[in-house]
Amino acid sequence: MDYEIFDLGDVALQSGVTLPGAFLAYKTYGSLNDKKDNVIVYPTAFGDQHFQNEWLIGSGMALDPEKYFIIVPNLLGNGLSSSPSNTPPPFDRAHFPQVTIYDNVRFQHQLVTEKFGIQKIALVVGWSMGGIQAYQWGASYPEMVERIAPFAGIAKPWPHTFVVLDSLKASLMSAVGFDLSRLDQLTSENMRAVGRVYAGWGLSHAFYREELYREMGFDSLEDFVTGVWEASFMKMDPHNVLAMLWTGQHADISANPSYNGDFHEALKSISALACIMPGSTDLFCTADDNQYEANLIPNAILKPIPSIWGHFAGRGINRADNQFIDDNLKHLLALSTNE
Known part of the structure; x- marks a missing residue:
C-alpha cells in the first residue's frame, strides 16, 4: 500500500446521512517545513487515484517535493477513500450515501489541520473534479488558502456539463x-x-x-x-x-450553508490568487464557463491551455500541455500573497 489512511470516524454528510467509520486515503510527497507554510493540496479527479496525479509532481517542477509538502487526498467514491466498493453493509455498493464536493473538502480540511496542524495552504491545485475541489477550498476556507489553480475544472456543473x-x-x-x-x-x-x-x-x-x-x-x-x-x-x-457521478453533478461550490446557493457570492469570496486553466478545446468544462467564473473572482487570471487535447489537456499525457500547466503553476507560486 503506497498511501495512508486518515480515519474520520462516523461523519455526518451534507445529505443528513451519517456514514460510519469513514476514512480518507491520501499520499504525501516531500516534507512539511518548520513554519508549516510549504503546503500544496492536490485532490484527485473523477475516477482517478493519487498515483494518477504524480505526472505533475517532481524535482525541478512547480510541485517540487524538495521544496513543498504535497498532500494528495483521494476523492470519496474512488475506491481508496470511503467508497461503495469498500464500505460494509448497510452502505455498500448501490446503498452508499450521497457525498458532495463540500463534504470532501471538509474532510480534507480535517486531515490538513488535525493530522498535520497546518493553518496555511500555499496552493490548492487540481484537474477536472479536482479543479472543482480547488474552487471549493478557496470558497470554504478563504483565510487559509493563498492560491488556487483549477485546470479543466469548473466551479459548478453548468447545465451542459x-x-x-x-x-x-x-x-x-x-x-x-x-x-x-x-x-x-x-x-x-x-x-x-x-x-x-x-x-x-x-x-x-x-x-x-x-x-x-x-x-x-x-x-x-x-x-x-x-x-x-x-x-x-x-x-x-x-x-x-x-x-x-452524483458528486460531480451536484458539485456547486455555493451549495452549502456558507453561501446558500449564491454562486456569485461564493466566487467573489475566493480571496486566493487564482490561475484558472481551461483546455481551449474542452467540450464540457469550457473556457467560456471558466471565463464567467474568473470574472467574479477578485484575484483571478484566465490562462487557457492552447491544445486540441480537449478535456484531457489537463490529464498529463501531452508534453506541451504539461509544460504549459507547470510553467503557469511556477509563475503563480512565485507571486506574493502580500501576507
Missing part, C-alpha cells in the same frame, strides 16, 4: 433497464458503454480529425476507443462510478 455527466450515468443505468432495484447487478463489464460515451467528450473534434491517437500507438479509431476508453472504464467499479 450536467447533461454530459448524465449521459455517462444513463449509459450505465441502461444495463439494468433503469431499474433502481437492480443496481447491485451492475458489473465492471457494464462500464464498457460508459467508456464509449466519454470517448466523445474527453477529446476534441480536432484531436480525432488529426488522428493523434496514432501518436499513442493505436492504428485505428476503433483500437483507440477500445484500448483506451473501454479498457480504462472497465477497470472501475460501477457503483463507485455512480457515486462519483
Whole structure:
C-alpha cells in the first residue's frame, strides 16, 4: 500500500446521512517545513487515484517535493477513500450515501489541520473534479488558502456539463433497464458503454480529425476507443462510478450553508490568487464557463491551455500541455500573497 489512511470516524454528510467509520486515503510527497507554510493540496479527479496525479509532481517542477509538502487526498467514491466498493453493509455498493464536493473538502480540511496542524495552504491545485475541489477550498476556507489553480475544472456543473455527466450515468443505468432495484447487478463489464460515451467528450473534434491517437500507438479509431476508453472504464467499479457521478453533478461550490446557493457570492469570496486553466478545446468544462467564473473572482487570471487535447489537456499525457500547466503553476507560486 503506497498511501495512508486518515480515519474520520462516523461523519455526518451534507445529505443528513451519517456514514460510519469513514476514512480518507491520501499520499504525501516531500516534507512539511518548520513554519508549516510549504503546503500544496492536490485532490484527485473523477475516477482517478493519487498515483494518477504524480505526472505533475517532481524535482525541478512547480510541485517540487524538495521544496513543498504535497498532500494528495483521494476523492470519496474512488475506491481508496470511503467508497461503495469498500464500505460494509448497510452502505455498500448501490446503498452508499450521497457525498458532495463540500463534504470532501471538509474532510480534507480535517486531515490538513488535525493530522498535520497546518493553518496555511500555499496552493490548492487540481484537474477536472479536482479543479472543482480547488474552487471549493478557496470558497470554504478563504483565510487559509493563498492560491488556487483549477485546470479543466469548473466551479459548478453548468447545465451542459450536467447533461454530459448524465449521459455517462444513463449509459450505465441502461444495463439494468433503469431499474433502481437492480443496481447491485451492475458489473465492471457494464462500464464498457460508459467508456464509449466519454470517448466523445474527453477529446476534441480536432484531436480525432488529426488522428493523434496514432501518436499513442493505436492504428485505428476503433483500437483507440477500445484500448483506451473501454479498457480504462472497465477497470472501475460501477457503483463507485455512480457515486462519483452524483458528486460531480451536484458539485456547486455555493451549495452549502456558507453561501446558500449564491454562486456569485461564493466566487467573489475566493480571496486566493487564482490561475484558472481551461483546455481551449474542452467540450464540457469550457473556457467560456471558466471565463464567467474568473470574472467574479477578485484575484483571478484566465490562462487557457492552447491544445486540441480537449478535456484531457489537463490529464498529463501531452508534453506541451504539461509544460504549459507547470510553467503557469511556477509563475503563480512565485507571486506574493502580500501576507
